[in-house]
Amino acid sequence: MDAPEHTELRQVVVRSALMTGVERLRPLIRRHVDELLAELARLPQPVDLVERFTLALPVRVICDLFGVPIEDRKVFERCAVIVARRSAPGIEVAAAYASLTEYLGRLVDAKNEKPADDLVSELVVKHYRTGRITKGQVIGLGLPLLTGGHATTAHQLALSVVSLLRNREQVSLLADPASVPALVDELLRHLTVVHFGLRRVAVEDIAVGATVIRAGEGVVLALQSANRDPAVFPDPERLDPTRGSRGHVAFGYGAHRCPGQGLARAELEIALPALFHSLPGLRPAVPFEKITFEEDSLLYGVRDLPVLWDPPPGASDCGKRSE
Secondary structure, X not given: OOOOHHHHHHHHHHOOHHHHOHHHHHHHHHHHHHHHHHHHHOOOOOEEHHHHHHOHHHHHHHHHXXXXXXXXXXXXXXXXXXXXXXXXXHHHHHHHHHHHHHHHHHHHHHHHHOOOOOHHHHHHHHHHOOOOOOHHHHXXXXXXXXXXXXXXXXXHHHHHHHHHHHOHHHHHHHHOOOOHHHHHHHHHHHHOOEOOOEEEEOOOOEEEOOEEEOXXXXXXXXXXXXXXXXXXXXXXXXXXXXXXXXXXXXXXOHHHOOOOHHHHHHHHHHHHHHHHHHOOOOEEOOOHHHOXXXXXXXXOOEXXXXXXXXXXXXXXXXHOOOO
């Protein structure tokens, strides 16, 4: 969608109280992080960190943000996986979109009947009821936010853990709250989970180096390549939180820049320090080369990540790895 329609609908989301007030969501994120880590610490080792933490956290947060009952999370989790799978047949993708559209339609109706303190209720009360946007537009806004709002953060969080386990000298930065935002931005640059080309059409002639892209020509933009551009980020393969990587394009750029970037940063800034503090000696339970990655998805990530950690002093053997 282009301006002016895109601009008007984007402002509905960007200016919503829950999206602009990310700071008020931090206590909610911390509560979910603490609960998940407490649950995880009681499990026998090894534990799949993806299932129990890096996926579970963004799902819980997005459910709270949207006012989605946690028991319904499997509906959009399953559909989001199908939509993102590159090899999924078109008929399956269409069916997944249809299921999501139907579910969001029921959710909009429920919030219209009984609003609560969540994003969908705000869209319904302030914009749908007043006639500013239609029910279909509420659903259209909700689809990418609901599916993309948890999968991207889940993959980024899991990849960040793997990266820090491979670059342990950077883990100490998590103990200093002032250092965490720069580390998170460098992880976003270094890992860039969006591994599909963003498709655009040039509206005017654009010179890129010695190449001229003519108006009307199609362009495929690779964010992960831009974030490894040595002309912008010297020695780009190195994870370096001191480089000042705030100018990365992991969230896109311009009018279509991700409206949920503040929420994603907050989740990463809270989850990573808490994880490494709560699970001392955190380490993979398998060699790094045995870790499985998402190779058939539009988003790059970790499929599963079995981990071990040191039990607290005086703990019984029940939490140690079973042979």
